Amino acid sequence: MxxxxxxxxxxxxxxxxxxxxxxxxxxxxxxxxxxxxxxxxxxxTPENIKKAAYEALEKGYTHYVPSLGVPEAREAYAKYVSKTRNVEVDPGQIIVTAGAKPLIFYTMMALVNPGDEVIYPDPGYPIYSSAVRFAGGVPKPIVLREENNFRLDVDELKRMVTPKTKVIIVNSPHNPTGSVLNKEELKAILDLADGEHLFILCDELYHRIYYNGEMAPSMYEFPEAKEKVILMEGFSKIYAMTGWRLGYGVLPPDLVPWFSKLQTNVYSHAPAFVQVAGIEAYNGPQxxxxxxxxxxxxxxxxxxxxxxxxxxxxxxxxxxxxxxxxxxxxxxxxxxxxxxxxxxxxxxxxxxxxxxxxxxxxxxxxxxxxxxxxxxxxxxxxxxxxxxxxx
CATH class of the missing domain: 3.90.1150.10 (Aspartate Aminotransferase, domain 1)
Known part of the structure; x- marks a missing residue:
């Protein structure tokens, strides 16, 4: 070899x-x-979403589109986040990806230099630490303990942050434990970031798979998140669309062109007809x-x-x-x-x-x-x- x-x-x-x-x-x-x-x-996958994909193919959504995504899809996804988080999101903040996972790698490649630290939950989704190491960063796991119902301990997190910390990864509702952070905890974590030297990657793929209400608390409910948070969202879990590979990020405006350039270099853009099916997922029956x-x-x-x-x-x-x-x-x-x-x-x-x-x-x-x-x-x-x- x-x-x-x-x-x-x-x-x-x-x-x-x-x-x-x-x-x-x-x-x-x-x-x-x-x-x-x-x-x-x-x-x-619900029938109305599958039908929307068929119709998109018939309408010619089979060609190249902008790297950031189909404009009408970006608009629909921005409206969805605005509605579900009760905060104004601009379509210009949206990047549509082939599944949400690329956002983890884009974040590390855009923000983390060799030796920079990234704090992430342990136990946690294994691709977090994988992407950190691949970018040359230093993984710093914060242990989620059973005595705290596997919720991230904000006071411990504060002690772990150093001048070398570039990204904090938050996942709520959490894979694999099912824990959920409350609004006060999310706000306290958000306050640690400045949107210049330290950002938060907030994985909310399970936002609507929540058992104490319609939707779990979201870090993006706070207006200041716009400058500090890379929000990961997607369709795989709530719409049973794992094989469609459709996700998106809501980005701080300054990061948008850089994530777009990364996406252009990796796979150009997510499939156009799949992005259109995502519009129906949000606008159709729930x-x-x-x-x-x-x-x-x-x-x-x-x-x-x-x-x-x-x-x-x-x-x-x-x-x-x-x-x-x-x-x-x-x-x-x-x-x-x-x-x-x-x-x-x-x-x-x-x-x-x-x-x-x-x-x-x-x-x-x-x-x-x-x-x-x-x-x-x-x-x-x-x-x-x-x-x-x-x-």
């Missing part, structure tokens, strides 16, 4: 896709698997996403008491997203060993806690974007097989 660039050694991966590949091999061998590994709604969230809540309300009735595991009730973060410390075994055992012996596919950072040791992530039949079967299997692991 040719000598590869050293920077490739800084890239991480996503455990969900690795476990998914293993489950496909086991299923091909005839083994029944309860799928709790993948963070993907088990619903189809019955399907509402029903999906109600179903996720029904599943959560079944899973949490059931898990907490078991002797060897327990979990904090998630307030948003669609994950249960199972504490398995009583088993006294490494998380990856438990996850492998459950997959191969019990037919239960979960993610090891360490897929989300070092502080995930002693935990497993269970996605309840799965049918109730799978959930009941999987929990039955946990009750049956977990006692066999006790040392």
């Amino acid at each position: 040719a000598h590869l660039a050293e920077r490739l050694n800084n890239l991480g991966s996503e455990g969900a896709f690795e476990v998914l590949a293993k489950t496909k091999v086991l299923e091909a061998q005839g083994k029944k698997i309860a799928h709790f590994e993948i963070g993907e709604p088990d619903f189809d 019955d399907a996403p509402k029903a999906m969230v109600e179903e996720f809540k029904r599943r959560r309300d079944y899973i949490v008491p059931r898990v907490n009735s078991m002797d060897l595991v327990h979990c904090v009730e998630p307030q948003g997203a669609f994950y249960a973060w199972l504490n398995i410390k009583k088993l006294n075994r490494p998380s990856n060993e438990v996850a492998e055992y459950l997959l191969n012996e019990a037919g239960v596919a979960v993610l090891t806690g360490t897929s989300f950072g070092e502080s995930g040791e002693g935990y497993l992530r269970m996605s309840y974007a799965a049918s109730m039949e799978d959930i009941k079967y999987g929990l039955d299997q946990l009750e049956k097989y977990l006692p066999k692991l006790v040392k």
Whole structure:
């Protein structure tokens, strides 16, 4: 093999896709698997959105468009953020991306020089730290602790900020724990940024998958966020559009041309007809996403008491997203060993806690974007097989 660039050694991966590949091999061998590994709604994209994509193709949205996005899509997405956060957003702040994930890399490539520090949640989405390292930055994990219901401790965060800190990453509702920050906590974090030397990357992909109201509190509800915050939004979770790869960012105005240049260099722009389908997602009926969230809540309300009735595991009730973060410390075994055992012996596919950072040791992530039949079967299997692991 040719000598590869050293920077490739800084890239991480996503455990969900690795476990998914293993489950496909086991299923091909005839083994029944309860799928709790993948963070993907088990619903189809609503019909009105699919129809809008077909119509966009017929209308000729099959050519190049500006790197920042289709103008009418940027306008619709800005109106949506303005409405849901009750703050004025200009379409000129919007960059439409192929999924929200590019925004993590664009942020690091635009703002982080070698040696600069980035604070991010641990446990947390693994691409955060991967992108920081790839940019040559210094990852500084802030541990989310069970005694604080896995909410970021603002006082601890304040102590971690140094003159070298360039970005703070906030994710609420949170993957993998389901924790949600309140408005006071979000405001206190926002106050740490100046929009010149220190910015906040706010991941709100699960903003509407919230169980204590229609939408979770948002950092972008504060007017000063416009100059300090890169807001990540998208369609994958709330509209069951994971395969469409459609996301967008709301950017401080000064960063817009630089993110546009990055996007031009990487893949030019997100597919035009998909961007148009996103307009229909926001402007069309909202019955399907509402029903999906109600179903996720029904599943959560079944899973949490059931898990907490078991002797060897327990979990904090998630307030948003669609994950249960199972504490398995009583088993006294490494998380990856438990996850492998459950997959191969019990037919239960979960993610090891360490897929989300070092502080995930002693935990497993269970996605309840799965049918109730799978959930009941999987929990039955946990009750049956977990006692066999006790040392």
